[in-house]
Amino acid sequence: MRSMTTTLRRAACAASLLALLAGCAVAPTRLNPIDPAAQADAQIAGMPGVRHWGDRPPPGIRDWLALDDATLRRDFSAVYGVPHHYLAISGGGADGAYGAGLLVGWTAHGTRPEFTVVTGISTGALIAPFAFLGPRYDPVLRTVYTELSTADLVERRSLVDIVRNDAVASTRPLRRLIERYIDDEMVAAFAAEYRRGRSLLIGTTNLDAARPVTWNITRIAASGAPGARALIHDVILASASIPGVFPPVTIEVESGGRKYDEIHVDGGVTSQVFIYPTGLDWKKVTAKLQVPARPKVYLIRNSRTDPGFQSIQRRLVPIMMRSVSSLIRTQGIGDIATIYVLSQRDGVDFNLAYVPDSFNVEPTETFDKAYMRQLFALGYEAAARGYPWVTGPRTPE
Numbered sequence: 437m438r439s440m441t442t443t444l445r446r447a448a449c450a451a452s453l454l455a456l457l458a459g460c461a462v463a464p465t466r467l468n469p470i471d472p473a474a475q476a477d478a479q480i481a482g483m484p485g486v487r488h489w490g491d492r493p494p495p496g497i498r499d500w501l502a503l504d505d506a507t508l509r510r511d512f513s514a515v516y517g518v519p520h521h522y523l524a525i526s527g528g529g530a531d532g533a534y535g536a537g538l539l540v541g542w543t544a545h546g547t548r549p550e551f552t553v554v555t556g557i558s559t560g561a562l563i564a565p566f567a568f569l570g571p572r573y574d575p576v577l578r579t580v581y582t583e584l585s586t587a588d589l590v591e592r593r594s595l596v597d598i599v600r601n602d603a604v605a606s607t608r609p610l611r612r613l614i615e616r617y618i619d620d621e622m623v624a625a626f627a628a629e630y631r632r633g634r635s636l637l638i639g640t641t642n643l644d645a646a647r648p649v650t651w652n653i654t655r656i657a658a659s660g661a662p663g664a665r666a667l668i669h670d671v672i673l674a675s676a677s678i679p680g681v682f683p684p685v686t687i688e689v690e691s692g693g694r695k696y697d698e699i700h701v702d703g704g705v706t707s708q709v710f711i712y713p714t715g716l717d718w719k720k721v722t723a724k725l726q727v728p729a730r731p732k733v734y735l736i737r738n739s740r741t742d743p744g745f746q747s748i749q750r751r752l753v754p755i756m757m758r759s760v761s762s763l764i765r766t767q768g769i770g771d772i773a774t775i776y777v778l779s780q781r782d783g784v785d786f787n788l789a790y791v792p793d794s795f796n797v798e799p800t801e802t803f804d805k806a807y808m809r810q811l812f813a814l815g816y817e818a819a820a821r822g823y824p825w826v827t828g829p830r831t832p833e
Contacts, residue, residue, distance in 0.1 A: 468695060480667060521550070535560070538789055545820050553636075555637045561675035565653065590605040590607055631658060733779055739790065
């Protein structure tokens, strides 16, 4: 949260200045903005069913529940008749180093399971693909969250460029990083896991609809469509694109034989962490899959729960900064509470990890390498000893 606050501070300063210059700005234009009527059945060309509204159950759930046992055994071999473990990774910017360190330390402890479902939002969307494919990708998590800094991930824009564009910084370096690591081999691995029944889900926010969207990355990979890998890159980048700070991502869709573009931004705009919609009866899902024991959900909240006290000056930037960071924090607490209630309703064991309130290091930039190394080490050491998961929703004392 501290690193996110640094980012918000800079964005707030830029926003204040931009307000004075808005009259002369030339903003980027959209060629084919989607309209509400087309939005209802918009799909990705060649990849139907790879996404759904995150605040509603998947549209095909009734058909899935009607499948016979033989089909389920064949198509969901990795999740049928076996214990379930779900992993949900939150947003948090550079604080994602804590979650990355926790996962690598969990491997060192020797008790890290194969996850049935992995979900990610924002920085969690960057961690989730590697967490999903297992410990062999731990070296990538270590590199990304201990060896890279702001200059490796974003390009700062000049004031003139900010006025003419849609964000304070460019994410071209981050896109190149995503393209480098999410290669053809990794996409093929996602597809193989989809055929076993496992799921990697990434959340974005459809800014036109102001609603969460859940993308099934494993299903995209298994589609075999020519644009599958590029779409995966787009979705992960969009999930990590803080509005105003980083540019939104345009995703092309089709509806009624016409092409449109949608604008997607950080999944954290609508949710800080997610596992499944409240309208989905998970007991029916686990019963259908004949799960032999209570499933376990593990939530990694890449933030502290204690906001810390600050004496705020009566100035625009500090007021904006503190207000937005408070919104993000309280939204995260609410999301965790919702997942806890769902877990109690659906017979799922709840386990929560978060950055300890004792960690009070301040970053010197948005992605401060020294800061991230300390957080990574903190998460690693806690998990390597056997992580002390909290079994209820944590609120500050």
